[in-house]
Amino acid sequence: MSKHLKHDMDNLHREILSLSARVEEMIDKATRALSERRYEMASEVAAADPEIDRREVRIEEECLKMLALHQPVAADLRRIATVLKLNNDLERIADLAVNIAERARSLRDHPEFPIPATLREMVTLATQMVRAALDAFVNLDAQSARQVLSLDDTVDQLNVEVINQLQDAMRESPDAVAPALYCFSASRHIERIADHATNIAEDVIYLVEGDIVRHKNVAAQMTR
Amino acid sequence: MSKHLKHDMDNLHREILSLSARVEEMIDKATRALSERRYEMASEVAAADPEIDRREVRIEEECLKMLALHQPVAADLRRIATVLKLNNDLERIADLAVNIAERARSLRDHPEFPIPATLREMVTLATQMVRAALDAFVNLDAQSARQVLSLDDTVDQLNVEVINQLQDAMRESPDAVAPALYCFSASRHIERIADHATNIAEDVIYLVEGDIVRHKNVAAQMTR
Numbered sequence: 001m002s003k004h005l006k007h008d009m010d011n012l013h014r015e016i017l018s019l020s021a022r023v024e025e026m027i028d029k030a031t032r033a034l035s036e037r038r039y040e041m042a043s044e045v046a047a048a049d050p051e052i053d054r055r056e057v058r059i060e061e062e063c064l065k066m067l068a069l070h071q072p073v074a075a076d077l078r079r080i081a082t083v084l085k086l087n088n089d090l091e092r093i094a095d096l097a098v099n100i101a102e103r104a105r106s107l108r109d110h111p112e113f114p115i116p117a118t119l120r121e122m123v124t125l126a127t128q129m130v131r132a133a134l135d136a137f138v139n140l141d142a143q144s145a146r147q148v149l150s151l152d153d154t155v156d157q158l159n160v161e162v163i164n165q166l167q168d169a170m171r172e173s174p175d176a177v178a179p180a181l182y183c184f185s186a187s188r189h190i191e192r193i194a195d196h197a198t199n200i201a202e203d204v205i206y207l208v209e210g211d212i213v214r215h216k217n218v219a220a221q222m223t224r
Numbered sequence: 225m226s227k228h229l230k231h232d233m234d235n236l237h238r239e240i241l242s243l244s245a246r247v248e249e250m251i252d253k254a255t256r257a258l259s260e261r262r263y264e265m266a267s268e269v270a271a272a273d274p275e276i277d278r279r280e281v282r283i284e285e286e287c288l289k290m291l292a293l294h295q296p297v298a299a300d301l302r303r304i305a306t307v308l309k310l311n312n313d314l315e316r317i318a319d320l321a322v323n324i325a326e327r328a329r330s331l332r333d334h335p336e337f338p339i340p341a342t343l344r345e346m347v348t349l350a351t352q353m354v355r356a357a358l359d360a361f362v363n364l365d366a367q368s369a370r371q372v373l374s375l376d377d378t379v380d381q382l383n384v385e386v387i388n389q390l391q392d393a394m395r396e397s398p399d400a401v402a403p404a405l406y407c408f409s410a411s412r413h414i415e416r417i418a419d420h421a422t423n424i425a426e427d428v429i430y431l432v433e434g435d436i437v438r439h440k441n442v443a444a445q446m447t448r
Contacts, residue, residue, distance in 0.1 A: 060305075078288060
């Protein structure tokens, strides 16, 4: 890798990690808005979104500039293409955080509905996955990326638990239907955050090992 | 654009349109499995997924090869970067079709539960959006891409209708909770297919006009 390209790549990594930190913060606030009923945090999440959008566009432009300027091949080219993809994933994760915050706001009208504690567990794991997937990318660490994949199964199991709890609540009382559906949506959003982290991890493994793992989880997806 | 690049780009367009046609077929089958209770179609959808995955990988490799070989700049570079992104969207749409098919299978155990007719409307629109977004890309037609964006609002409205119908069913009978939740998931999957089509359309507008519309729908997302 040329010195100039390495310099630009280091910058890109810094920007990606900084974007990821902001997105993780949004996920954290969105779920605290939900599980601790700290509704002021929901507004903070929505307010942070335009900044994420601008950063995503900037990183994409940066990638295109690097492609045009350095005309990289082989591993360097693949690395920049991976940034294009994971940048997209990060932006969609931020959108999901906004959606979770929105569900938290809707739940304000149902103060009596208990939010399943498992949701909080799910979100802790999903946030860890996002961070670990990005670190694995920067360090080109396929082993850490594989650990992210294994965490996804745990998130899916927790999601099933949440859904069962919500179903029980809805069966017991018609009044629980509306708030339980908001929780159901939030739980799916968290699951999708974990899915995006999984996509990033799969891209990292492909980048490092050339092994296409990203389509080997189809059977697992089917059971959800 | 050089003759060789044009030749490769034409091939790429053909592959993308052919992938899109397969994915649209999967969406159609998945929702017929659901709404017409034609469960054998659910298996066909799942069986088609590995082919889509292979095609996605091939198109991505094709893009990287074109970047390395032709070292395109400006509009050509941006066009190939757009293919990298929409290829990803198409593959995820196929995954959503598989998820819908899976919900259809789960509903087999609840033959008495009426599937809302609105779901079928939603899916017709979402499939149209996918096709129109891809056509807009190939023809570099920003106007058609903007029409896709406007359809997304209609899909969101239909989704709200479906959710209301399902909530009513759940409030009336505890037995309806499980099947209604499967429908609820399917409805969200269809909504997400429309979201992916919207992402593609937004990328097309950016490609053609340089106008970043992809983050102007945040307000609309918040109301869902």
